Amino acid sequence: MIICKTKTDLTQALSSINREKLSIGLVPTMGALHLGHASLVEKARKENQIVVVSVFVNPIQFNNAEDLKHYPRTMENDLKILEEKGCDIVFAPSPEEMYPQGEPLESYDFGLLEKVMEGKNRPGHFNGVGVIVGRLFSMVNPNKAYFGEKDFQQVSIIKDLVRQMKHGVEIVPCPIIRESDGLALSSRNALLTKENRKIAPIIYSILKESLSLSQNASLSEVKQFVERRIKKEKYLALEYFEIADEDSMQSIVNWKDAKEQVGCIVVKLGDVRLIDNIRYHKK
Numbered sequence: 001m002i003i004c005k006t007k008t009d010l011t012q013a014l015s016s017i018n019r020e021k022l023s024i025g026l027v028p029t030m031g032a033l034h035l036g037h038a039s040l041v042e043k044a045r046k047e048n049q050i051v052v053v054s055v056f057v058n059p060i061q062f063n064n065a066e067d068l069k070h071y072p073r074t075m076e077n078d079l080k081i082l083e084e085k086g087c088d089i090v091f092a093p094s095p096e097e098m099y100p101q102g103e104p105l106e107s108y109d110f111g112l113l114e115k116v117m118e119g120k121n122r123p124g125h126f127n128g129v130g131v132i133v134g135r136l137f138s139m140v141n142p143n144k145a146y147f148g149e150k151d152f153q154q155v156s157i158i159k160d161l162v163r164q165m166k167h168g169v170e171i172v173p174c175p176i177i178r179e180s181d182g183l184a185l186s187s188r189n190a191l192l193t194k195e196n197r198k199i200a201p202i203i204y205s206i207l208k209e210s211l212s213l214s215q216n217a218s219l220s221e222v223k224q225f226v227e228r229r230i231k232k233e234k235y236l237a238l239e240y241f242e243i244a245d246e247d248s249m250q251s252i253v254n255w256k257d258a259k260e261q262v263g264c265i266v267v268k269l270g271d272v273r274l275i276d277n278i279r280y281h282k283k
């Protein structure tokens with residue numbers, strides 16, 4: 001496994017790969033790797049000749065300085081996991097390498113996609129994601145890139161980014177990997193206190209209850225059910241719960257307003273912001 005810390009190292013590592021026209025799968029991450037990330041790397045390993053994983057805590061996608069400061073960083077362990085999973089190239093640049101002083105940042109317009117949920121609640125977040133992923137696509141020029149459906153809206157943003165860049169990369173959405181108690185794996189779970197870690201699985205159990213309820217209930221009944229259930233939990237603070245059209249990510253009011261419906265939730269538990277979602281498949 002080759003570890004590249006600079007763009008020059010990366011270009012050099014990729015030069016013979018490009019000469020031989022080997023297929024490249026890219027997995028962008030912010031490190032603190034867990035089995036969710038590992039599932040993306042495994043899929044990339046199966047589908048490509050070369051696997052590139054980026055490990056970079058992207059400062060410009062954080063709209064909260066404290067969140068950035070406390071974001072877990074576990075490079076040594078990350079490298080162990082990546083070696084085990086058969087990654088070929090790790091790209092782990094410094095912020096200065098990725099964003100040289102004085103170099104302007106790209107500015108993307110994701111239209112309505114960025115006006116809701118994560119886009120609305122975290123100003124600048126998706127532009128930051130677009131800038132880093134766009135730069136990674138330009139540098140690595142992958143055939144396929146792998147993203148988790150845990151960040152459901154992000155997948156739509158990335159697909160739109162690819163359209164804007166007119167890049168040929170295929171975006172491969174990957175299913176959410178969960179702990180045995182249902183909690184979606186996340187680097188931020190490491191920041192939960194022991195007590196809050198025990199509480200956190202309630203989020204997914206409420207989502208699952210809402211899925212059962214959805215079989216015979218209207219969309220607004222399901223929405224109210226989730227909001228009420230979260231509000232009943234003393235330690236959970238609901239940031240949003242929206243049921244949206246999977247394609248447009250815009251909120252809908254009736255099941256039939258979308259071909260596929262996804263319920264997206266963000267809950268604060270202590271200082272930790274947890275994100276999750278569930279699909280309803282209402283015909």
Ligand code: AMP
Pocket residue numbers: 028029030031036037039040146147148149150151174175176177178184185186187
């Ligand atoms: P992050 O390091 O949090 O930026 O995540 C890097 C990639 O891993 C993103 O595409 C995430 O959606 C994905 N990911 C994170 N957690 C999970 C999970 N539990 N299951 C599947 N994919 C995940």
